[in-house]
Amino acid sequence: MPTLADILYEFSVWHEIGGSPFKPRAYALAAESVTALGSDVKDTWRTGGVKALVALPGIGRSIAEKIDEYFRTGHIKEYDMMKKRFPVDITGLTRIEGLGPKHLAELYRRLGITDLAMLKRGLTRHEIRSLPGWGVKSEERLAKNLALMERSSGRHLLSEILPMADDIVAILSKIPGVRRCVYAGSLRRRQETVGDIDLIATTDTPARVMDAFVALPLVEAVHEKGKTRSSVRLRNGIDADLRVVPDEVFGATLQYFTGDKRHNVLLRERALSKRLTLNEYGLFRLAKKKMGERLACATEEDIYARLDMETPPPEIRGGGDEIEAAWTKTLPHLLPYGSVKGDLQVQTDWTDGSASIGDMVTAAKAAGLSYLAVTDHTKALAFIHGLDDVQVKKQGRAIDALNRKLRGFRVLKGTECDILRDGGLDLKDSTLASLDWVGVSVHSLFNLPRKAQTARVVKAIANPNVDCLFHPTCRIIGKREGLDLDMDEVIAAAKKHRVALEIDAYPDRSDLRDIHVRAAVQAGVKLAIDTDAHTPDHFRFIPFGEAIARRGWATTADVVNTKSAKDLLAYLDKKRKRRVS
């Protein structure tokens, strides 16, 4: 059975083929909404049923009932019927650039093409060029884009793409005639994964800049090349789009291409309601359905201000309630980059880290931090020689000795204590009570059923010696789904026991993710932003953790390690009085 998002997307394509004017958009937006929520759609449904689903953006009565049917029965009758009448691998085929609903319908009706293999056969036999509206060029283009799709590397972790994007921006900035150059899109919004690189350049000589762009050595193939927009495949398998505009409309273009799509649709609808129209060249008055005077274009702030809104930071532009908050001028003051003062999850060569405590301190200092917590694994992780109670005490004495030598930097004694099968902990309470910072986490039995897994985690954080739940869901992006946890229950337990939830910034973890951060913040649960550093080089992940916090609407006050070491220890002292020793 395809995923829920795929099904909604296929409905959208299906209605597009059928010529329905507005249903395609409705289903497409619902599909995006479901994708953005991930597994939490099912949680929402489980706790609130159809009624709770309707409250989600882009989901109304009709779609909510289909989702309900999907979760209850594993099928959607209307979808199955649609599939019978149009047995086409819509999701698979539309991954090819330039192949949309109308073409799919044509290929199926005239040639019976339903999947990639049949499409390839049609291409080699040159059956496609003779279809009405098609020609040799469009057939060749389809073949080229199919090959590019097969060699595409899919979505990438933000941390992989960001340095690459910085390099490309630097290269483009040197093209003669370029005044400003930045990246926008999902990169600027700091989404956890990025599909392509959206670039904006301003210039008075667009043609020259475009010629230079598509001729760059790092460009492997050109999808499109126009006067103001070009799209290319880079040699590393990633697509990049460049938009070129006059410098004076930079703000409008930046707003437009930062997105996301739903945010922009809502914004433009809001503009329309004020008899204005918004595009990548500015915000204009609308007179007799024609564009009139330009009201704003230089900066994003100008545009939002003319719509009587605050400017939402890019990280929270998702087409949800940031629009409402911007309108009512109640946007939160998100935690600024550079706010984290210490890293509270660091592994050393006492277990599976690569460097000594001293070397990690040196690297943390160089990264601008003023403290770190040494949190080596515990003995349940035998294969990496996790520490037992005696070794933890011994490490503590080593840290005391190191602290006596350090100036302007503090090393906290900590642990990443394993959560055992029954929710018990891998170190004695007396050992835990002797530490400055106790993190706990799951490293085994990832597939326990939801009820048992939730009970296990909740029991662990109910231990009064625990300060933080590390990488709470244990997902690994692209590899491991993560624990089946009732996050509402975990968040409620964290609140009750005053345990912080970690934002593990290690790129393929990114755990908590944005929506759970948001739920934690709304519940008044504190967060810790850590890198999970295993080498000195890993402290560079901190901004990625800060980005997740920002996407979850967190402020400085929500994150415990924005405090100085002294304030953090004072804060933890209040908890320590309740500890069992």
Add this chain to the structure above:
DNA sequence: GCCGTTTTCGGCCCGACTGTTTTCAGTCG
């Protein structure tokens, strides 16, 4: 099908690029 600082009815974002078209349809972001 969704949605509401104009609305429970009647609206629904906007422009660039391509190819096959002599004025536009399809696709994309």
